[in-house]
Amino acid sequence: MTSIKKRIYLSSPHMSGQEQEYIAQAFQTNWIAPLGPHVDNFENEFAAYVGIQNAAAVSSGTAAIHLALRLLDIKTGDFVFCSSLTFVASANPIIYQGAQPVFIDSEPETWNMSPVALERALKDADRIGKLPKAVIVVNLYGQSAKMDEILTLCDHYRIPVIEDAAESLGSTYKGRASGTFGKFGIYSFNGNKIITTSSGGMLVSNVADAITKGRFLATQARDAAAHYQHSELGYNYRMSNVLAGIGRAQLKVLDERVNARRAIFDRYRQCLSDISGIQFMPELENTRSNRWLTAITIDESQLGVTIEQLLEALTEENIEARPVWKPLHLQPLYEGTSYYSHSENVSVSERLFRTGMCLPSGSNMTEEDQMRVIDCIKSSILNKLIT
Numbered sequence: 001m002t003s004i005k006k007r008i009y010l011s012s013p014h015m016s017g018q019e020q021e022y023i024a025q026a027f028q029t030n031w032i033a034p035l036g037p038h039v040d041n042f043e044n045e046f047a048a049y050v051g052i053q054n055a056a057a058v059s060s061g062t063a064a065i066h067l068a069l070r071l072l073d074i075k076t077g078d079f080v081f082c083s084s085l086t087f088v089a090s091a092n093p094i095i096y097q098g099a100q101p102v103f104i105d106s107e108p109e110t111w112n113m114s115p116v117a118l119e120r121a122l123k124d125a126d127r128i129g130k131l132p133k134a135v136i137v138v139n140l141y142g143q144s145a146k147m148d149e150i151l152t153l154c155d156h157y158r159i160p161v162i163e164d165a166a167e168s169l170g171s172t173y174k175g176r177a178s179g180t181f182g183k184f185g186i187y188s189f190n191g192n193k194i195i196t197t198s199s200g201g202m203l204v205s206n207v208a209d210a211i212t213k214g215r216f217l218a219t220q221a222r223d224a225a226a227h228y229q230h231s232e233l234g235y236n237y238r239m240s241n242v243l244a245g246i247g248r249a250q251l252k253v254l255d256e257r258v259n260a261r262r263a264i265f266d267r268y269r270q271c272l273s274d275i276s277g278i279q280f281m282p283e284l285e286n287t288r289s290n291r292w293l294t295a296i297t298i299d300e301s302q303l304g305v306t307i308e309q310l311l312e313a314l315t316e317e318n319i320e321a322r323p324v325w326k327p328l329h330l331q332p333l334y335e336g337t338s339y340y341s342h343s344e345n346v347s348v349s350e351r352l353f354r355t356g357m358c359l360p361s362g363s364n365m366t367e368e369d370q371m372r373v374i375d376c377i378k379s380s381i382l383n384k385l386i387t
Contacts, residue, residue, distance in 0.1 A: 004318065005317060005318045005372075006318065006369075007318050007319075007320070008318065008319045008320060008360050008365065008369050008372065008373060009320050009360060009362060010192065010293070010320040010321065010322055010358065010359075010360050010361070010362070011192040011193075011292070011293060011360070011361055011362045012191075012192070012362045012364065013191050013192075013196045013198075014196075014257065014362060014363045014364040015249075015250075016249050016250060016252065016253040018249040018252065019245070019246045019249040019250070021249070022038060022245030022246065022248050022249050023242055023245050023246065025038070025245065026038060026241050026242045026245050031241040031242075032240075032241065032242060033240070033241070034219075034238050034239070034240045034241065035219075035238060035240075035241060036240075036241030036244070037241070038241045038242070038244035038245040038247075038248060039057050039238070039239055039240075039241055039244040041244070041248060042057050042239075042244040042245075042247045042248050042251070043055040043056060043057050043202075045248060045251055046187075046202055046204075046247075046251060047204065049177075049251060049254070050169075050177040050179060050180050050185075050204065051176065051177050051180060052177075052180045052185070052204045052205070052206055053205075053206045053208060054204065054205055054206065054207070054208050054210075054211035054212075055202050055203065055204045055211065056202065056203045056204075056211050056214045056215045056218065057200065057201075057202055057238070057239035057244055057247070058200070058201050058202065058203055058218050058237045058238060058239055059199065059200060059201065059218075059236070059237045059238065059239060060089075060188065060190070060199055060200065060201045060237075061089065061164075061166040061186050061187060061188030061189075061190070061201035062089040062092065062093060062201070063201055063218070063235065063237040064184075064186035064187070064188075064201040064202060064203040065089070065090065065093045065136065065162065065164065065186050066093035066096055066097075066235070066237075067203055067214045067217055067218060067235075067237065068134075068162045068183075068184040068186060068203060068214075069093050069094065069096075069097050069099070069134065069162070070097070070214075070217055071184070071210050071213060071214055071217075072133060072134050072160055072162075072183075072184075073133070074094070074097045074099050074133050074134060075097060075098060075099065076097070076098030076099065077098070077099070077100075078097070078099040078100070078132070078133040079099065079100050079101075079102055079125065079130055079131070079132040079133065080094045080099050080100070080101055080102070080132050080133060080134050080135070080136060081101075081102045081103075081104055081118065081121060081122075081132045081134075081135045081136070082094065082101050082102070082103055082104065082135070082136040082138075082328070083103070083104055083106070083112060083113045083136065083137060083138035083140075083145075083164070084103035084104060084105055084106070084327040084328045084329045084339060084349045085105075085106045085111060085112075085138070085140060085324070085325055085327050085328075085348075085349035085352060085353070086138040086140065086164070086325055086328065087166075087325055088328060088331065088333070089166075090136055090138050090164050090166075090328075091103075091136070091328050091334070094136075099133070100337075101328075101334065101337055102121060102125075102132065102337070102338045102339070102340070103327070103328050103329040103334070103337060103338065103339045103340070104117050104118050104121060104339075104340050105117045105327075105339070105340060105341045105342040105347055105348050105349050106140075106342065106348040106349045106352065107146070107342055107348055108282075108342075108348055109146070109282055109284055110140075110143050110144065110145055110146060110282070110284050111140050111141070111143060111281060111282075111295075111348075111352060112137070112138060112139060112140050112143065112144070112145035112146070113137050113138070113145050113146075113150060114340075114342040114348065115146055115149035115150055115153060116342060116343065117340040117341060117342050117343075118135070118150060118153055118340070119153055120340055121340040122153060122157055122159075126157065131157055131159060132159055133159070133160075134159065134160050134161070134162055135150070135154050135159055135160075135161050135162070136161075136162045136164055137150055137161055137162070137163050137164065137182065138164040138166075138167075139163070139164065139165050139167060139168035139171065139178050139179070140167060140325075141167055141281060141289075141291075141292055141293045141295050141358070142167055142168045142170075142171050142194075142261075142289040142290040142291050142292035142293070143168070143171070143281065143282075143283060143284065143287065143289045144168060144171055144172070144173035144178045144284065144287045144289070146284070147163075147173050147181045148174075151181060151182075160182065160183040160184075161181065161182030161183060161184075162182050162183070162184045162185075162186065163178070163179050163180070163181050163182035163184070163185045163186070164186055165178045165179030165185055165186060165187050166186060166187060166188035166190075166193070166201070167188070167193070167292045167293075168289070168290060168292070169187050169193070169194055169195065169254065169290065170194055170254050170255070170257070170258040170290040171258075171287070171288060171289050171290045172287060172288045173284075173286070173287050174286045174287070175286075179204065180204065180206075183205060183207065183210075184203060184204070184205050184210070185203075185204040185205070186201060186202065186203055186204070187201055187202040187204070188200075188201050189201060189202070189243075189247060189250070193292070194254065194257050194258065194261065194290055194292050194363070195247070195250035195251060195253070195254050195257060196246075196250060197239070197243040197244065197246045197247040197250065198243060198246065199243070200239050200243050200244075200247065201239075215238070216234070217232075217233075217234050217235060217237070218234070218235055218236075218237035218238045219234065219236075219237075219238050220234040220235065220236060221233060221234025221235075222234070256363075257290075257363045258290045258291075260363035260364075261290060261291040261292060261294075261361055261363050262289075262290070262291045264291070264294060264361050264363075264365060264370060265280075265291040265294045265361070267367070267370055267374075268280070268294050268296075268359060268370070268374065271371075271374045272296070272374060272377065272378075275303070275378075275381065276299075276302045276303070277298055277299040277300070277301075277302030277303030277304075278296055278297075278298055278299075278303065279296060279297045279298075279299075280294070280295070280296050281294075281295040281296070281297075291361065292361065293358040293359070293361045294358065294359045294361045295324060295356055295357070295358050295359075296356065296357060296359065297352065297355040297356045297357075298310070298355055298356075298357070299355070300355075303381060304381060305380055305381055307323060307354075307355065307356075307357055309380065310357065310377060310380055311323070311357065313376055313377075313379075313380040314373070314376055314377070314380075317372065317376045319360060319372065319373055319376060320360060321357055321358060321359055321360065321373075322357065322358045323353065323356065323357050323358075324352050324353055324356035324357065324358060325353070326353055327347075327349040327350060327353055329349075330350070330353070359373060360373055
């Protein structure tokens with residue numbers, strides 16, 4: 001009978017051991033319902049960590065994006081530019097608001113929004129009088145986009161930026177925390193993120209009134225009245241006190257989690273970079289990625305194996321790995337949506353989707369587990385070359 005090997009996950013939750021103390025406080029004080037002192041403290045501690053003035057804890061990163069769009073008065077008929085190489089949650093809130101997305105390609109140095117493509121898209125939009133009401137910039141797999149170039153373009157056209165830092169908490173761009181460059185920043189605490197509250201997210205901004213309004217909208221937009229009165233549409237988007245307690249404990253170990261993931265990336269690079277045909281996701285100069293996931297690209301002609309074959313080999317070893325995100329402009333949901341490639345003949349996001357994959361990168365992954373992944377990749381390539 002063949003024994004089943006231990007499952008190695010792509011990015012599993014990593015508890016600090018202190019979470020139970022905060023959960024116990026919530027139970028002892030009976031702050032189980034949404035809101036409570038843990039929520040207030042989590043918001044303040046998080047804002048202090050990333051170096052921004054205001055934060056609102058919400059139910060997910062998607063909810064945070066949706067609130068940001070509401071706060072920017074995005075509505076039916078408006079256009080919003082958005083990175084194409086990202087998870088669908090980055091763009092779906094645009095549709096919630098009845099607006100229309102325009103997808104922007106990546107560029108090679110960060111895999112994130114191409115300033116070249118963005119500039120072309122903005123010039124076209126300006127010429128026909130349909131400039132976007134916002135630009136959503138995603139920081140993929142922990143790597144910050146080229147924020148200086150992107151902000152210069154958006155400032156020129158007076159377009160607010162929403163920085164989707166769902167994957168880049170703990171990363172920095174020129175010494176400043178990822179997620180703090182736009183008018184709004186959003187973070188995710190989903191179970192696979194670098195820190196987790198099981199589910200949850202954070203909306204941040206240096207505009208205090210905006211975050212105050214965001215909290216109002218996230219709490220069903222209840223007016224200040226003794227009875228339940230509602231003058232505008234709101235949502236049930238606030239984080240619970242229990243989950244915020246988990247977040248407070250997780251935030252204390254965030255720097256350790258970043259260092260662990262960077263060490264995992266370094267080990268992969270040390271063991272695999274000498275193989276012709278394997279390249280690693282770059283790190284832009286003057287940035288520090290949290291390396292949430294170690295992402296690689298392969299040249300099948302040099303390596304002798306395909307992405308599909310590598311993924312199949314890892315699956316057979318009970319190891320979870322994934323292709324990079326499928327660009328949103330290729331998704332059936334967004335068929336026919338406008339898309340601006342990096343250059344006329346080069347779509348960087350499509351190339352990365354064809355050639356890229358993400359390796360297990362959880363901060364609780366042991367060196368032994370990681371060597372299992374590395375050995376599986378090497379043996380797959382070797383076996384293919386022999387046959």
